[in-house]
Amino acid sequence: METLDILLGGAHRVKILRLFVFNEGDTFELKDIARRTRTTISSTRKETAMMEKVGLLKRRVFFTSMTRRGKKGKTAKKKARGFTLNPKFKYLTALRTFLLTAAPIQHNEIVKRLNTTGRCKLIVIAGTFIQDVNGNVDLLIVGDNISEPRLERAVRDIEAKLGRELRYANFSTHDFAYRMNIYDKLLRDIFDYPHQTLLNRLGREYNGGDIPQ
Numbered sequence: 001m002e003t004l005d006i007l008l009g010g011a012h013r014v015k016i017l018r019l020f021v022f023n024e025g026d027t028f029e030l031k032d033i034a035r036r037t038r039t040t041i042s043s044t045r046k047e048t049a050m051m052e053k054v055g056l057l058k059r060r061v062f063f064t065s066m067t068r069r070g071k072k073g074k075t076a077k078k079k080a081r082g083f084t085l086n087p088k089f090k091y092l093t094a095l096r097t098f099l100l101t102a103a104p105i106q107h108n109e110i111v112k113r114l115n116t117t118g119r120c121k122l123i124v125i126a127g128t129f130i131q132d133v134n135g136n137v138d139l140l141i142v143g144d145n146i147s148e149p150r151l152e153r154a155v156r157d158i159e160a161k162l163g164r165e166l167r168y169a170n171f172s173t174h175d176f177a178y179r180m181n182i183y184d185k186l187l188r189d190i191f192d193y194p195h196q197t198l199l200n201r202l203g204r205e206y207n208g209g210d211i212p213q
Contacts, residue, residue, distance in 0.1 A: 012037070012039045012043045012044075012047055013047050014104065015037040015038070015039065015104075015160055015161060015163060016033060016037050016039070016044065016047045016048065016051070016163075017051075017056075017095070017099065017163070018099055018104060018161075018162060018163020018164070019033060019036055019037055019163040020051075020056070020057060020083070020084075020085040020163075021085065021092075021095060021096050021099055021163065022096075022099070022162075022163045022164045023085075023163070023164070024085050024087065025084070025085070026084065026085075027060045027062045027082045027083065027084040028082050028083060028084075029064075029080050029081070029082040030044050030045060030048065030082070030083075032082070033048065033083070036159070036160060037160050037163070038156075038157065038160040048083050051083075052083065055086055055089050055090070056085070056086055056089045056092075056095075057083045057084065057085060057086060058083070058084060058086045059081065059082070059083060060081070060082060060083065060084045061079060061080070061081055062079075062080055062081075062082060063077045063078065063079055063080070064077070064078055064080045099163075100131055101131075104161045104162055104163070105158060105161045105162065107125075107196075107198050110123070110125070110158060110198060111123055111198050111199050113154045113157060113158060114141055114151070114154055114199075115199075116150060116154065117141075117143075117146050117147050117150040117151040117154055118143050118144065118145040118146035118147055118150070118151075119143050119144045119145050119146075120141060120142070120143040120146070120199060120201070121142050121143045121144070121173050121199075121200075121201045121202050122140070122141070122142035122143070122176070122197070122199060122200055122201065122202055123139075123140070123141055123142075123197070123198040123199040124139070124140040124190060124195050124196065124197050124198065125138065125139055125140075125195065125196050125198060126138060126139075126140070126190050126193065126194065126195040126196070127139075127167065128162065128164055128166065129196070130194055130195070130196060132193070132194055135189070135190075135193065135194075136167065136186070136189045136190075137167050137168065137169055137186065137189060137190050138166045138167050138168060139155070139158075139166055139167075139168035139169070140168070140169050140170075140171075140187075140190055141168065141169070141170045141171075142170075142171050142172070142173055142176045142202070143170075143172070143173065144172055144173055146170055146172075148170075151170060155168055169186060173202070
């Protein structure tokens with residue numbers, strides 16, 4: 001079990017805390033909390049009730065869009081009940097700072113999860129992972145035979161631990177080399193600013209001109 005899970009009472013609680021603290025102003029139904037944090041409804045109900053009791057969360061009635069049955073493309077507003085972060089919670093600033101500085105997922109776990117999606121050659125993290133809120137991309141994956149469905153599931157699993165949606169880019173080695181050679185803006189936004197390389201199997205210097213063809 002991760003240190004943070006032990007200190008805060010379990011992995012489910014940590015993931016739900018992160019979801020609300022890092023998405024201030026958003027309201028989530030129980031089913032959405034469970035889906036985004038990969039927890040069960042019963043566990044989600046228990047944790048949100050505890051967080052409401054101490055004043056961290058508050059209930060809110062809101063309207064959400066729904067597709068009308070039998071009417072293709074037609075949407076309607078539906079009243080829903082959910083939870084939102086209480087911005088007046090006494091310890092919110094301290095809690096946010098703590099969650100920002102405490103790593104929710106180890107780097108080797110990120111690599112392990114992404115390696116199941118195909119032949120990864122390069123994995124780079126930026127943005128959210130290094131507390132750079134202005135970054136345009138959080139995760140770069142370069143590799144071949146990458147399964148899009150598996151990659152999507154791996155990213156969703158990582159998001160569940162982080163409590164945030166990730167902005168990620170996925171390129172084949174050939175496409176990556178081409179984009180680097182033309183000084184692609186998206187890649188420059190990664191490599192010209194703070195970032196960390198978790199995996200490099202390209203065999204050459206990728207952060208410059210010597211790019212594999």
